[in-house]
Amino acid sequence: MDFELSMEQDILRKTVRDFAEKEIAPVARELDQKEFFSLDTCRAMGELGLFGMIVSEDYGGQGMDYVSYIIAVEEIARIDGSHAATIAAGNSLGISPLFYYGSEEQKMKYLPKLCTGEGLWGFGLTEPGAGSDAGNSATTAVLDGDEWVINGSKIFITNASAPNSMGVTVMCKTGKREDGRDELSCILVELGTPGFEAREMHGKMMWRASNTSELYFDDCRVPKENLLGTRGKGFHQMLETLDGGRLSIGAMGVGGAQGAYELALRYSKERVQFNKPVASFQVNAFKLADMAMEIEAARLLLYNACWLRDNHKFFSKHAAMAKLYASEVMGRVTDQAVQLHGGYGLMQEYDVERFYRDYKLLTIGEGTSEIQRLVIARLIGAI
C-alpha cells in the first residue's frame, strides 16, 4: 500500500494552489456578488492547463491521471466553488464524452480548442421534466435524410452559454428499442446552429460565477455525423460520464471543506472573547478537530475511488460514496465554519458565507444524495 503522491502530483498541487490564491482569490467574492462568469479567469485557467487534464497529448490534453485531475479541482475549490465548477464540468462533462466516445474527426475538430480553455462545451442531460429520472428524456431527434432534427429543451446546463462556449452534447430520444423502451442517443450541437438557443440562467444561490443555461431546440438541424458514438448508447454514455463526474464533485466537496476549515481555524485563533481566542474553548477546538478528521476521511475515500479508476478497476460504488460523503462533509464543515465566525460569518465580507452557499449544489448536482444512496444500495445488493 502506498499513500504517497507522486512528485508530479505534489508539484501540481502546489502550482494550482499558488495559482488559485493569486489569480482567483482576489476576484472570487466580487464575481459571486455580481453573478458574473469571468472570461479572464477562465482563460488563465486554460493557460495553466486545467482543461483537458485527462485527455492524451495527441488532442492537446495533458495526459494526466485522474488523481492529478481531482487534486487540481480540489485546490481550485479550496478557494472558490464557481471556478472549480467551470473546471470540473469542463473536464468531466464537456470534454470527457467527446474524448471517450467521439469519432477521430470529432475529436480533432473540438478537443484541441476545448483543452486550452479557448472553448467550453456543455453536457445536456437534465430536462425540466427529467432530473433524477434522466432516462425519461422528452427531447427528440428524428433522422430526416442526412440530418437530425432536434426538438425539446434542457435545463441547468453548465458552461453552455459562456462567452467562449462552443456547443453541447445533448441526449435525445431517437426512436424505440425492440423492448419498447425509448432509444436514447447523444448528439453534438454547435452554438449558432439555427433552431438552437442557449439562454443563461440567473438568480442562483450558489456557483454564481459559473455559467448555467437553459437550452431550447426548435426544429434544430445538425448533420447525421454529429451523432456521438453508437446510436442507442446515449444513456449509457451519460451514466458513465457521470461516474467520472461524481469524482470531481467529490473533489469540490473536499476542497471546499478544506477552504472553509482553514478560514475557521484562522478566524477562531484570532478572535478573542472572554480574553481568550475562541478556538481555545474546548467545544470549538473539538469542532475544528472533527472538521480536520472528516476532511481527511473524505479525501482518502475520494483518492481511493480515483485510484481504482486509474487502475481500470470497478469504481462506480466508490465514486458514488465519495461524492455523497464529501458533499455531506462539506455541509457539516461549512455549517460549523460559519458558526465559529459568529455574526461575521453571515456577512458577505467574510468568504466563509460563500462556501456555506456553494456547498448546497454538491448534494444536488450530478445525482442528488438520495440518488447516490440508491446507486450504492443497488451496488451492495440491498435493493
Next chain:
Amino acid sequence: MNIVVCIKQVPDTESVIKIAGDGKSIDTGDIKWVMNPYDEFGVEEALRIVKDQGGEVTVVGAGPARVVEALRTALAMGADKAVHIQDDDLYGADPIAVAKMLAKAIEPLSPDVVFFGQRAVDDDSGVVSSAVAEYLGMPQLSVITKLEIADGKVKGTRPIEGQTVVLEASLPAVISAQKGLNEPRYASLPGIMKAKKKPLETKTPADLGAERSDFIEIATLNPPPDRAPGKTVEGETAQELAANLAKLLKEEAKVI
C-alpha cells in the same frame, strides 16, 4: 547564452516552524518544502533571457533527495536540465561549505550567467551567491531588480534608499535576484508532464571532489517572542481619539 540557476529548497512560509530537541535545528517532520521564492526570480529571468537570446538553462540544487522536487519544479517552469548534489545533512550547514560545493558543480558547466536569489527565506544568510562568485572568480551584481544583457556585458539595477545604482560587469557573472526583477511564471500542467522527461543528474560531493568544511555552526535557534496584545485607543470624539493615539505613539511606542 548558457545560464545556471542555483535553487535552494526551503520550508513553505505557511509551515508551522518548531525548533527541534537539539535546540539548533528545526523539526522537519511536518514541513512542506518549496523552491526559495527569490530563486524563482532567477529561474524566470533565465528563461526570459534564453527565450530572447537562445541558449540553455541548467538548475543546480544541493541537499537531500527531497530537493529534487524543487529542481523538477524549475524544469516544469521551463528550465532544460538539472543537477542535484546529493548530501543528506547539508541543510543548515555553513553557507561557505555549501558555496564551495555549488562552485564545484557549476564550474564544468561553464556558464555565462549564474543566478541566485538574493537571500533564502529560511536562514537569511545571504552569503552563498557572493562566495560562489569568489570561488568561480566571477564578478557579482547583487540585489538586482532590473537586468540587461548585451554584447558580452551585463548591466543590473539595485534599488538603494530613495535611489538606484546601476552596475556593470563583463560576462561571465553572478547575479543575485531581488523581488521586483520579474513576475515568475507558474509551472504549467503541460510543463509538469514535460519535466518528467528532462535530464536530471545526481552527483555526490565525492563525485565533485568537494570536501565539506564547515567553519561555523549554529549554536542555538530561538523562537520569536510572543506578540504583545494590541491596545484599543479610548476616546469619545475624533479629536480625543487622535490625541490619545498621538500620546500612545509618543510615550509608549516611542515612535514619534
